[in-house]
Amino acid sequence: MADATPGSHVLRHHHITIATGGAQEDYEFHTKVLGMKSVKKTLFYDGKVPIYHLYYGNDAGEESSLVTTFPMRHTGVMGRKGSGQVSYVALSIPTGGIDFWRNRLTEHGFAVEQTERFGETYLDFEHPCGVNYTLVGVADDPRSPHTQGPVPADMMIRGTHSIGVSMRDAEFMEEFMQVGWGGNRISDDRNLIRYAVGDGGSGTIVDFVVEPDRKPGTWAVGEGAIHHMAFEVASHKHQNELKTFLEAIGYTDVSDVKDRGYFDSIYIRTPSGAMFEATVSHKPSFTCDEPLENLGMDVMVSPNIESNKEELMSQIGFLKD
Numbered sequence: 001m002a003d004a005t006p007g008s009h010v011l012r013h014h015h016i017t018i019a020t021g022g023a024q025e026d027y028e029f030h031t032k033v034l035g036m037k038s039v040k041k042t043l044f045y046d047g048k049v050p051i052y053h054l055y056y057g058n059d060a061g062e063e064s065s066l067v068t069t070f071p072m073r074h075t076g077v078m079g080r081k082g083s084g085q086v087s088y089v090a091l092s093i094p095t096g097g098i099d100f101w102r103n104r105l106t107e108h109g110f111a112v113e114q115t116e117r118f119g120e121t122y123l124d125f126e127h128p129c130g131v132n133y134t135l136v137g138v139a140d141d142p143r144s145p146h147t148q149g150p151v152p153a154d155m156m157i158r159g160t161h162s163i164g165v166s167m168r169d170a171e172f173m174e175e176f177m178q179v180g181w182g183g184n185r186i187s188d189d190r191n192l193i194r195y196a197v198g199d200g201g202s203g204t205i206v207d208f209v210v211e212p213d214r215k216p217g218t219w220a221v222g223e224g225a226i227h228h229m230a231f232e233v234a235s236h237k238h239q240n241e242l243k244t245f246l247e248a249i250g251y252t253d254v255s256d257v258k259d260r261g262y263f264d265s266i267y268i269r270t271p272s273g274a275m276f277e278a279t280v281s282h283k284p285s286f287t288c289d290e291p292l293e294n295l296g297m298d299v300m301v302s303p304n305i306e307s308n309k310e311e312l313m314s315q316i317g318f319l320k321d
């Protein structure tokens, strides 16, 4: 157990952010195949080409239920999988849902491999753009599922369970996790090392995959690579204390606070190469610009591009439900 330093402000997962391929393909994969709720559709615009930022999760888009994507195909920017990055996301399903999900994914044309690690059963498969996903059977995950989707609620995904981080060497990242990020070393299994933050359990886990010979992956937002993992902190005070603490102990590559519309974030490039984020949700968060009953239906844009919205939408195209 780490001492009660500001590292202990890191509570659990908040969201994972992935650069994917086509927007419609990504939308259908998450909402129709995985049955997640479209929690928010937004548009990112840097002056050249609009890019969707899509959020999927449970009914209210609660912290640790969230997968967010940047569909990048129309930009031509490709990512490469490798070491020094988050290499897969594991989503929590009920232990009784393994057969259901193996059949469902297979019927939708996905190649599924059933594997075991840390005594848990996983269904490994790929997003249509090649990003590695896996579903893991978890007994009694208390988090609420999406209840109005195509997958029955008793089989439904509960949120992120763990991420895999591929790295060539464990030493400096273990130090970062223990000293900087309030993590606890739980166990290991072959070339895997398991850490958990906060109170532990599903939605708090980081598994490190030690792959000394694996070529580094890309850090840019490019199709087919996971970009970063965000963790929840409770308040701006905690976020600031964490930033100051990390910088004081030598991790100087911590960003300033960025307002992401629904939450405020700081980013750090960790010694593993993977980017982590510490995130404070706005209150209210996803309901700040549309009511709960309409969540994720229309495309929300920031005030500075509101006057361009129609033109940008004609460039990028509407997503079909």
Ligand SMILES: [Fe+2]
Binding pocket: 015, 016, 017, 228, 229, 230, 265, 277
């Ligand atoms: Fe993020």
